[in-house]
Amino acid sequence: MGGSIVWSTLIVGISPMPSSNKARQAMMQLINDTGTGPIFELGSGWGNLLIPLAKSYPQRTVVGYELSLVPWLASVILKKVLGLDNLQVYRKNFLYEDLTGASVVVCYLFPDGMHAVENKLNTVRGNLEYLISNNFSLPSHKPIKTIQIDDFYKSPIYLYELKYRTNNCEHKGV
Numbered sequence: 001m002g003g004s005i006v007w008s009t010l011i012v013g014i015s016p017m018p019s020s021n022k023a024r025q026a027m028m029q030l031i032n033d034t035g036t037g038p039i040f041e042l043g044s045g046w047g048n049l050l051i052p053l054a055k056s057y058p059q060r061t062v063v064g065y066e067l068s069l070v071p072w073l074a075s076v077i078l079k080k081v082l083g084l085d086n087l088q089v090y091r092k093n094f095l096y097e098d099l100t101g102a103s104v105v106v107c108y109l110f111p112d113g114m115h116a117v118e119n120k121l122n123t124v125r126g127n128l129e130y131l132i133s134n135n136f137s138l139p140s141h142k143p144i145k146t147i148q149i150d151d152f153y154k155s156p157i158y159l160y161e162l163k164y165r166t167n168n169c170e171h172k173g174v
């Protein structure tokens with residue numbers, strides 16, 4: 001189990017460390033104002049945010065992508081035990097997945113990961129409207145809101161408005 005986590009940490013560049021309680025609360029607060037569309041979590045770890053999201057928004061589709069085997073498995077078990085029919089959890093690299101179904105994307109990654117996410121989002125068409133990121137900013141976008149959480153580091157939670165549209169490549173906030 002430990003070996004599998006170390007292996008995936010080396011492959012993806014970050015461990016499955018969960019968001020803190022305060023960061024999670026701030027992210028949930030921002031998600032509250034994002035309408036009713038599907039929420040995709042990129043790198044959903046152990047499900048510390050994913051599961052509360054699926055529970056809090058039973059009418060919204062919630063999708064998690066996680067490459068690390070054991071955390072992914074933990075989320076799959078929780079989904080089954082809690083009967084979360086609106087939740088889908090995939091053991092896949094989100095960089096190679098079709099994200100056009102997303103309305104909101106949430107993540108807690110690392111600087112290089114945010115570069116990769118930004119490049120990926122530039123290819124997404126559909127109705128993606130918001131990205132919410134714990135701690136790490138998108139390199140070429142300006143957030144419309146930043147919450148500084150009350151922890152030792154005053155960690156930021158960023159909200160970006162993206163407005164990617166199917167027939168219109170315009171994106172706001174750049």
Ligand SMILES: C[S@@+](CC[C@H](N)C(=O)[O-])C[C@H]1O[C@@H](n2cnc3c(N)ncnc32)[C@H](O)[C@@H]1O
Binds near residue numbers: 008019041042047066
């Ligand atoms: C710091 S953890 C955050 C976990 C969770 N989002 C949270 O906030 O509690 C980042 C997770 O992203 C996963 N990850 C990183 N890059 C990934 C990729 N390209 N595809 C799927 N999962 C990825 C890692 O395995 C790790 O579990």
